[in-house]
Amino acid sequence: MYIQGFDGSWLDHPFWRTRFVIEKEKDLIRVRESAVDAVLIDDTLGVAPDQPPAPRKAADWQPPARPAAAVWRPQPVVAAPAQNFGSSYGRAARVFGKSKRAVSAMYADVRLGKAIKAEKLVPMVDEITSSIDENPRAFISIAQLKTRHEYTYLHSIAVCALMINLARELRFSEAAVRDAGMAGLLHDIGKALMPLEILDKPGELSEEEFDVIKTHPLRGHELLAKSSGVSHNALEVCLRHHERFDGQGYPDGLEGDRLSLFARMSALCDVYDAVTSERAYKRPWTPTETVARMREWTGHFDPEMFEIFVRSVGIYPVGALVRLKSGRAAVVIGENPEDPTRPPLYSMPDENNPEARRLEWDGDEIVGMESSESLSVENWEAQRTKLIRRVRS
Ligand SMILES: [Fe+2]
Ligand SMILES: [Fe+2]
Structure with a gap:
């Protein structure tokens, strides 16, 4: 079938081109599932080897089935091959691998009831910072590729990297950049104290299970408060990263300026990494799609900080x-x-x-x-x- 054009915004369909032959069934399904109102088909140009070509006639409009909710369907972001990043990608991968081992050990220790010695994590935060300084895209891209089994601690590394990157964009001092990285690394440590059957549950959580998970900021804060080398900002981020700018978050529903700068930064980094990652119950969103959707969640984030964050991750949606x-x-x-x-x-x-x-x-x-x-x-x-x-x- 030869597609002559789509009726509707280019945002409504997932194809780069608007004129092409549909040869595979999966592409036909993608058209049907898209949010376009109609498809212009030229049936004289389609490929139908077993049938004689149809006589040329005016193209027909054929309305496809419309999905329940029209959604933003941007072009998929093509993952850059490793060689495009060159050696900085290799170095970032090594730092990431090392961090992964250290953070999984930290989570295991916390599960065993041990306290955290945050001062021991400083060299790791500094190494991640050097990697971000060398090539932020390399480290952040690697941190996005996490499997769902490793999610919780790899998410901590990703949020650490995003916090460092945002802190750089905000022109923070070296000490504050380190503080931001440490806060990102420790923000979800309360999850180490959550029951594994809820944490690793494939599928969405029930209301009761979600109520349990919602205690992780408080549990984490309690743990960090009795650990060594944890700054005020890291404590704040652990407790407040699920608060929302409009006061609809948890645990306390604090809003606007009552949330510290670090807390507002962490809400963005946390959500961005969560939705760009693969989870048991959803496909990962592309960075472009994520930024577009997050922009629509009015009230969730500090709007000024949001724009700075978008700049820091360097993702601009097509059409922006x-x-x-x-x-x-x-x-x-x-x-x-x-x-x-x-x-x-x-x-x-x-x-x-x-x-x-x-x-x-x-x-x-x-x-x-x-x-x-x-x-x-x-x-x-x-x-x-x-x-x-x-x-x-
Ligand atoms: Fe969290
Ligand atoms: Fe998180």
């Missing part, structure tokens, strides 16, 4: 409007797996340059996201769809 250091506004029109901080961009059309054009990376950099309202772009959705279609065809 961004502001460049040079002052120009641009549209993200694809992904760059080798360097997600520098995706392919098109300039925004304006009075002087009515035609959108491809921008070259000439020393400029993305400094933040833009809203279409702030640029007063008329009918932005339609313009964006048109532009992306033009670029991709």
Whole structure:
């Protein structure tokens, strides 16, 4: 079947191209499950080896079954092959492997009732920091690839890395960067005190089980309070990483400025890693998809911190409007797996340059996201769809 086009936003279907032959059943299923309203089919161009070609006639609109809820379906992020990262990827993998052994031993000790000596973890946090400084994408990409059995302690390493990366973006002092990393590493230590049958349960938790799991910030805080070398910020992150900016989180429902800077950072890093990881009950979301969805969860995160976080992980959703250091506004029109901080961009059309054009990376950099309202772009959705279609065809 030859697809001539999709009726609906480019966000509504998972294909890079809009004109192509569907040869595999799985692709047909992907079309059916997508949120597009209709598909334009040219039945003179399809591949049907066992049948004579149909006489040419006007293309038909065939509405596919619509899924219950239309969801954001971005292009899949292509994992960058190891060689693209070169030796920094190899070094990051070694640091990650070492950290994995140390953290799993720490969790095992806590399960046996031993206290934590956080000062012993400082060299590990410093090594992770060096790896992030060398190539943040390398370490963060490795930390995303965790199996569900190793989830809890690998998640701690991932949150440690994301906290360090965010602390760097916030221009923290060296001591505060280390503190942020340590806080990330220890934030879920209370999970070591949770029953394993709940922690490792395949499938979603019952309400009662979830109530038990919700005690992990408090249990962790109690443990860290009697451990050595744990800073005030690490204690705070352990207790507050499930609080929400709108006061709907737990354990205390603290809101806004009552949550410390470190607590607000940790809420973002924690959720980002949780949803980009594979869990027993869900597929991992791509980083791009994650950022897009997290942006929609109004009230959950500190909005200013959210934008800084997005910048720190360097993930810009296709179709996003961004502001460049040079002052120009641009549209993200694809992904760059080798360097997600520098995706392919098109300039925004304006009075002087009515035609959108491809921008070259000439020393400029993305400094933040833009809203279409702030640029007063008329009918932005339609313009964006048109532009992306033009670029991709
Ligand atoms: Fe947690
Ligand atoms: Fe967590």
